[in-house]
Amino acid sequence: MNAAAASLLIRRGIPRARAPIVVASRLPVPSLFRGLASLDKDGLRAILPVRKAFDLPDPGRGSYPRPPLSKIVSTIGPTSENFDTLQEVVSEGMRIMRLNFSHATFEEANLRIDNLKRCRGETTRLGRNGNNDNNLRAILLDTRGPEIRSGKLADDLDGKKSIELRGGDRITLHTSDIVRDAGSTASDLYIDYPGLASVVQPGxxxxxxxxxxxxxxxxxxxxxxxxTCEVEDTGDIRSRAGVNLPGCPTDLPPLSKKDEIDIRYGLERDIDYVAASFVQDAKGVNATRAFCASVLYEEMGLDKNTHPLPLIIAKIESVQALHNFDEILAAADGIMVARGDLGVEIPIQQVTNAQKEMIARCNEVGKPVVVATQMLESMINSPRPTRAEVADITNAIYDGADAVMLSGETAKGKYPVAAVRMMNDIVRGAERFEKEAPDLAVGGRRRKPFKMVEVKKNINDVSMSAVAAAEKIDAKAIIVLTNSGTIPRFLAAHRPHCPILAFCPTYKIGRQLQIHRGVHPIVEIDGLEAHKRPSAAMRDAKDLGFISSGDDVVMVCVDKGTTDFFTMKITTVS
Structure with missing residues (x-):
């Protein structure tokens, strides 16, 4: 060991190794690792920057029992729709049930919604009749969206026929009714988008x-x-294959007729979110919201004050949507990073970069963002995920995702309950490390500060102060008494490391808070006098296991009937 290296170790209080440590860059890397291996445990921890990771206990539920801050969205399908399985999925941490209307029928959706309402939730422990209505688990209706498809193949009587398109062969795409009626072949393929020839060009x-x-x-x-096209690589297609036109602006309507029928059904069943598929710009988001308003308030005649609109989650899955991301973000209530179709439209190696950029922008304006597609894909057939899938989920949490989503894993997989349990444990472990070693979890970078500008400044100031106080005293929870759900959303935007217990007046407000990181909604007792609300909330939070005697908590209250008078206090649980 040279003198400089020895001096550095002595200054750090690291004992001399039993064998020389080779640190010169000209020597092979294994020499350095042999030297590190010769250090005792204290020396190793002092020299390695990731020492905090070694000190953390197993992030299982025994050592870190609280629910994860980031939310789990699960697609419910044939393998998870029965009551017993769905109850297990709820118990393992599903916060939002996704209904995929690219496949689901109304009969199937009815079964899934009815079974969800029967499931028990943690508020059952409060012993209140009805307070676990829908378990405050929310429902997200995912539309099929406007889409382009190929035509039916010639002589395909049962829909099972396929044709081979050989690499290097030429094929002509048609939008005329003549080819549609005759049926598609390997040389002439019908496409159901009339404007095809106008939007594509050579290349x-x-x-x-x-x-x-x-x-x-x-x-x-x-x-x-x-x-006229040339086939790049040999492959098979069936009737009604999906068609993507990456980089080509299309004039498809934001909502198809099927979407309108599906959304109307969902509004009748009181769904909480609409995931708008293949959104291209802000007009698509606004059109979806306007359609919901016309159905709720004009067709159904409901009161705007008691029946809020479903929140519109814009799915980003095309080049055009990426180009218009800022205007889509401004119009939408939240964003879903739909990596499946997005990975078809852009080079697959760019999907992660796009994901990180979208999450960062959502965090900056305080809007929730869901990361979706193939997060635990191997668990469709395997009881355990790959290491790469674990890293994918972990890094989505480090990036700042509010929620992570399971698709086929819970809809059609062999292990739907195990998939949710695994997702829960991965998220829990990532959050624990993010709190203990934030400089490592976010790669040494700092997130841009949250800056929502379209609302009153005092709400943001109170929220920022509450989160700062909670971080300073290492509070076990932030308890907020809310009338509309606004303050919990602001608190979540500042990303505290403790849960936000949002006491709400209605089930609807509670369910629409589920998509926000860290927010755990609880419905208050009806008719409670204002001065009794804080003590009742503390009691409920204690009964639910979020806090215990001696814990420090931050409480934020807003006077009923106003959004201009707030109180914040730090208190110790008695």
Whole structure:
């Protein structure tokens, strides 16, 4: 060991190794690791920057029993829709049930919604009749969205026929009724988008069946409604294959007729969120919200004051949506990073970069963001995930995701309950490390400060002060008494490391808070006098196991009937 290295170790209080430590960069890396291996435990912890990770206990539920701050969205389908399985999924941590209307029928959706309402939730422990209505588990209706599809194959009587498109072959895409009626072949394929020839040009790509087959455009003929392409690689397609036109602006309506029918059904069943698929710009978000308003307040005649609109979650899954992301974010109530279709439209190696950028922008304006698609894909058939999937979820949490979503894992997989349990444990472990070693969890960077500008400054100031106080005293919880859900949303935007217990007047407000990181909604007792609300909230939080005697908590209250008078105090649980 040279003198400089020895001096450095002595200054740090690290004992000399039993064997020399080779630190010169010219020598092979294994020499350095042999030297590190010769250090005792204290020396190793002092020299390695990740020492905090070694000190953390196993992030299982025994050592870190509270629910995770980030939320779990689960798609409920054939393998998870029965009551017993759904109860287990709820108990393992599902906060939002996703209904995928690309596949679900109304009959199937009715079964899933009815079974969810029967499930027990943690508020059952409070012993209140009805307070666990829907367990305050929310329902997200995911639309199919406007889409482009190929036509039915010729002589495909049962829908099971497929044709092979060979690499290097030429194929003509048609939008005329003649080809549609005759049926598609390997040389002539019907596409159900009339404007196809107008939006593509030589050099454009047409993707069939989620990119399984790629066609390169050679010529486009608007007059004859035809597009000549060359097949890039050999592949098979079936009737009604999905079609993507990456980078080509389309004029599809924001809502298809099917979407309108599905959303109308969902509003009748009191769904909490609408995930708007294939949104291209702010107009698509606004059109979805306007349609919901027309159904609720004009067709159904409901009162705006007692029946709020479902929150609109914009799914980002195209190049055009990425280009218009800022205006979509401004119009939407939240964002879903839909990595499946997005990975078809943009180079797959760019999906992670896009994900990080979108999450950062959502965090900056305080709007919730859900990361979706293939998070535990291997658990469709395997009881355990891959290490890469664990890292994917962990890094989504470090990036700042409010929620992570399971799709086929819980809808059609063999292990739906195990998938939710695994997601819960991964999120819990990531959050524990993020709190203990924030400089490592976020890669040494600091998130941009939250800056929501369209609301009153005093709400943000109180929220920021409450979170700062909670971090300073290492509070076990922030308890907030809210009338509209606004303050919990602001508190969540500042991303505290403790849960936000949001005491709400209605089930609807509570369920619509579920998508926000850290917010755990609880419905208050009806008719409680204002001066009794804080003590009742403390008692409920204690009964639910969030806090115990001797814990420090931060409490934020707003006077009923006003949003201008707030009180914040730090108190110790008696």
């Amino acid at each position: 454009s790509r047409v993707l069939l069946d989620d990119g399984a087959v790629v066609l390169n455009v050679l010529e486009s003929y608007v007059a004859t409604e035809a597009v």
